[in-house]
Amino acid sequence: MTDESIGICESSPVTVLAGVGKARAASYEKLGIRTLGDLIRHYPRAYENRGDIRLLADALPDGKSALILTVASEPKCVRLRSHKSFLKFRAFDESGSCEIVYFNQDYLKNQFPVGSVFRFFGKVERSGRKFTMSSPVAEPWSEFAQLPPLWAVYRMTEGITPKQIAKDIGAALALLAAAKEDPLPASLRERRGLCTLAYAEEHIHRPNSWQSLSIARRRLVYDEFFCFALGAAITHRSSREKGAPICANGDVSALTSRLPYRLTSAQERAIAEIRADMAKDIPMSRMIVGDVGCGKTVCAAAAMLIAVQNGRQAALMAPTEILARQHYADLEPIFTRLGISCALLIGATTAAQKRNIKASLASPEPSERLQVVIGTHALLSDGVEFAAPGLVVTDEQHRFGARQRALLSEKNLHAHLLVMSATPIPRSLALVLYGDLDLSKIDEMPPGRQRVDTFVVDESYRTRLNGFIRKQITEGGQVYVVCPAVEEQETASDELTLSEIGEDGARREEHAPLKAAVSYAKDLQTEFPDARVAFLHGKMKSAEKDAVMQAFSAGEVQILVSTTVIEVGVNVPNACLMIVENAERFGLSQLHQLRGRVGRGTRKSYCVLVTGGTGAVGETSRARLDTMRSTYDGYAIAEQDLAQRGPGDFLGSTATGTVRQSGGLTFRLADSGADVSILTDATADARELLTLDPTLRHHPLLGSRVFAMFDLAPGMIS
DSSP states (O other): OOGGGTTOOTTSBGGGSTTOOHHHHHHHHHTTOOBHHHHHTOOOSEEEETTOEEOGGGOOSSSOEEEEEEEOSOOEEEEOTTSOEEEEEEEEETTEEEEEEEESOGGGGGGSOTTOEEEEEEOEEEETTEEEEESOEEEEOBTTBOOOSEEEEOOOOTTOOHHHHHHHHHHHHHHHHTTOOOOSOHHHHHHHTOOOHHHHHHHHHSOSSHHHHHHHHHHHHHHHHHHHHHHHHHHHHHTTOSOOOOOOOOOOHHHHTTSSSOOOHHHHHHHHHHHHHHTSSSOOEEEEEEOTTSOHHHHHHHHHHHHHHTTOEEEEEOSSHHHHHHHHHHHHHHHHHTTOOEEEEOTTSOHHHHHHHHHHHTOSSGGGOOOEEEESGGGGSTTOOOSSEEEEEESSGGGSOHHHHHHHHHHTTTOEEEEEESSOOOHHHHHHHOTTSEEEEEOOOOTTOOOOEEEEEOGGGHHHHHHHHHHHHHTTOEEEEEOSBSSTTOOOOSOOOGGGBOTTSOBSSOOOOOOBHHHHHHHHHHHOTTSOEEEEOTTSOHHHHHHHHHHHHTTSOSEEEEOGGGSSSOOOTTEEEEEETTGGGSOHHHHHHHHTTSSSSSSOOEEEEEOSSTTOOOHHHHHHHHHHHHOOOHHHHHHHHHHHHGGGGTSOBOTTSOEEOTTSOEESSOOTTTTHHHHHHHHHHHHHHHHHOTTOTTOHHHHHHHHHHHTOOGGGOO
């Protein structure tokens, strides 16, 4: 170790590496890389299989091939009038000869002497018996010194070459190797058959075989799940400190007796769990998860009633104004009949109304105090304070980050917490997303709820589909049409899911143009001149969206063309037909959410999934749509979605391609679907470790990593 390396650690800036100055550091900053630790955890997005050596005659027609070729002619540099140049020479193997060409790289002329042997990697163009390679990667080859078979491919940005990033990562690994300590206990590594962290970091970047890569990845995936499970458990425990209001009066008969229907056994079970939690002085931290229309809101209303009749206040936060207004429209009449004051606080609320609501929430006089408030992120704004916090409810939990949930909880210190999600979540993923919450699963639908018949068609059915729309609106029904885009110029993201990428990195499925809500609404108005057609999308102002939704709810609009803004929060019992355009572009859980918007009344209802065009749907998308056509159980659909697409439908992808979990940890390698067995082991191990060392005092390296990932203070675990 040199004097210069003393004191260098993972938190040291990348500029401590030789050759990394301000310019390259700025480029790394664009990738979210600031420290040596960030650089080491900038894992490859893929690997080139340069160990699959082929003969020229057997080179892949599509994609890149690795060839061992001997240089047969002296490289010649040809200059063009445009001041550009190219270098070319011939190389051969036993199956043929190939012309190698490099553009504007004259400096390579002396690097390919006649008779030298290289491993060339690149695309081989073939014309008859003639082979050509343009600018292939060339590595000197010797049978006595084997080259690594796999080559890491990284996410790049302007100002950094692939060679530079590989070199810098190698330098960072070497610089930190001497001081590398493994945070995992040796006994745990041995029990689970895990390699050391040093081995994992070395071989995830520079594997010498597929086996070493698999071993390295398994360790790093385990670490991500293990640290997340530790952090979630610590967060859960810290939120369970005594001091919550004891709501001993859990009688909700005043609510249930006024309902025009009987609760399902699943609803009764969920309310019983809520009642038991709220009767304790430890804050409830519970999530109700269930299918669209299963009756979660009634359970939330029961929890809010329990809080109020014990002298406390309740707040419900929804992710959109449409959903907040829907909840207010449903709950305010119920609470009014029960003598409970209720108000709506959203961005569109007037300044005067906001002042009155804030003053009423903070009133020291119980008789003047607002008991229930329903709103959006406006509930997080300055000046919103609760005089007697009792319960916080958040709806569509998967649309809120932990930070937003925490902000609302801070305003309601020690209040009970209830979160809801209309996206049925597989248990394996729920452990990752909501490890700090107890789960109440509503797996039973209210009696009389109709099954929505589902069909998959392509553009050739357009005339028949229009006829079906006409039939529904003529009979008094209403129709949703969901489009993936707002305007015509919108295109799909260039980012590909794993299911869309072939082994050579090429797109497996070519997608048809996206149907746009605004222009398609005009087309439908022309097609149905006697009907009123409206469109709705997230870019509209709140007042405009509200006006459209109110008109549709009142039956004044027969056809509503929308983006997925109507995925949640809209309840129009008269709507009987859901049409999803470019259905191959949606995930199963999202399609299931959309289908749940119809069939909520007495009319027979239908869902038609329209693909972008004949031949536009690949095998993966076809399998997804077939699942929707044949499956109606939301939990079964969620399991299929997780298996087919991974956790992307439940988690948002960031611009950098990583997935950020609810607790703050970024999963760079772990896949909650494919790695479920590792997830299960890591979760069990985390619980066991915290039982033995609840403060992680005996595992300081592990503790510091978890605290950093979750932005926790060590004092939180005492």
